[in-house]
Amino acid sequence: MTIRVVLTDDQPLVRAALQMVITDTADIEVVGEAGDGAEAVRLTEELAPDVVVMDLRMPGMDGIEATRLITTGTGSTRVVVLTTFDDDDYVYGALHAGASGFLVKDMALDDILAAVRIVAAGDALIAPAVTRRLIKEFTARPASTPPRAELGGITDREREVLTLVGRGLSNTEIAAELFISVATAKTYLTRLLAKLHARDRVQLVILAYEAGLVAPSK
Template identity: 45%
Template sequence: MIRVLVVDDQELVRAGLRGILRQRYGFDIVGECPDGSGVVAAVRDLVPDIVLMDVRMPRVDGVAATAALRADATSPPVLVLTTFDDDEILAAALRAGASGFLLKGVPAEDLHRAVRAVAEGGAWLDPAVTGRVLTTYRAAPPPLATDPRLDVLTAREREVLARIGQGRTNAEIAAEFVLGAGTVKTHVNHLFAKLHLRDRAAAVVLAFDSGLVSPRGGAPPS
């Protein structure tokens, strides 16, 4: 059973999430926090498998709480809940270490799949928001130099990472380079291992922060 900690300043939202996740899908809601100030202590005491985190909260917001959690490598993954006006905060939450984001008000089945995917070590980038977050990254000033960590990648792995940064799926990458789906998956697994990336959300962050994807959204020549 997946253990969930819910963090949101609105009691009605917490009650709704609790009802959907516990009653409909059988998740174990181990605790709730009304803002980010008590999240680190709650995680230590309750040992959840995932933290479902709001971003706009009083006292300590979701970005600061996510960064505080991710400072400990043993902490559970964070799935951020958001609304359409949170583009810059979402980008900051991903940089802070969130494993994905989800729109409030999505169908219950999407919430179920997102929580399960992130709790099991994956990522969830809501397609309705991904493009807006990437636009926020593209509007930022480019880094001064390419991250030296990318030196461990092969030319093809760099190309694959750049496409991940542009929001492409494995299937789209395979079609562009005329590769099999299994080959692309192998490249993704290798570059994740070499760069010590948690998930696809972390790969998007690195692709932009390292300069592999330019602020205008393009990838540098191979």
């Protein structure tokens, strides 16, 4: 099945570069392009793409607000944020707005395409460089931030799994860490998503940090 994508960036050259690569990709198709957030929201409502690749800093409506409007809408479109290293202040806001992927523009184009496929399949992906910025965000916060009340409904084992998710471990790495099968790790992840009403793995990472389950590196 072809993944339908809307490209959103106020720089035509960035959109053209992505469009050129995607043209040679059999399983991904660009169905629309937008130069600002408002246009991205309109195209999403009109075209119902599988994924919107979203820049953050744009004139008019920025990528955070556009992401929020898209992910809280009635459709199933998911958002991959594609931004630059100097957007530290935007990381937390974009993830909370509902983005399922957060990538940086100097990544290899093949990695960006792989991320689109991962998000379209219902998973989530955060680039390692962005994970470090997310950790930095929480490092600057008071250490006494209280756990979220909704974490009270999970088991001790699920709390362990959530902690490892917050540390950025994959299902395979979680399985090795806890001496369980990968299938069991996936089962725990599914339970956490349901119990915590989380959209995807990205939101579980946020919850792990907000609950104080992961201690940011100093």
